[in-house]
Amino acid sequence: MKQFVINKLLICIAVFSSFINVSAQSNFQTRLADSAFTLTFQNVTYLPAYVVIPYPNGDVPPKTGVCSDVVIRAYRKLGIDLQKEVHLDMVSNFSLYPRLWNMKKPDSNIDHRRVPNLMTFFKRRGTSLKITNNPKDYVPGDIVCWKLSEGITHIGLVSSKLASDGNSYQIIHNIGNGQQLEDCLFDFTIIGHFRYSK
DSSP: OHHHHHHHHHHHHHHHHHHHHHHHHHHHHHHHHHHHHHHTTSOOEEOOOOOOOOSSSOOOOTTEEOHHHHHHHHHHTTTOOHHHHHHHHHHHHGGGSOOSSOOSSOOTTTGGGSHHHHHHHHHHHSEEOOOOSOGGGOOTTOEEEEEOGGGOEEEEEEEEEEOTTSSSEEEEEOSSSSSEEESOTTSSEEEEEEEOOO
């Protein structure tokens, strides 16, 4: 009888711990979506240039940026420096990252700003989620990556703002017109779906 009670207690603790973890993750996801939304109020010119920036916590000039900078800046507002996290992972695991740019070693100025590198990092250090055509599978704070024409990759964050159909959330991204909120989840081919919190 005593062992039965102990087993029941352990099950209750496990369920409660799971609830706390889900709740904490959900809270982080919401805060990340809100963090990204604040970026849409800033006037940013799309500028895909290589820029030398400080390390850690480096950023390109605040009035410029590309799609990856939306994600980087949203995380930085929550105290997570993707420049540092990606760089440290690449220093230790350089061979696991894409070899699309003929790099011989990590470069903290640009590595975290490249979508294929971010995808590799999120697969390694975050959670890879299913890619589906169901809008309900994409919740606020999720990271989504797309393949555009000519093999160009793109990244954005799921916002907490519902799209006009009321079934999906709008995306916060920069596809050339600044940091914007748009109803475009399924406008391009999705190639990645992630969640990441440190």
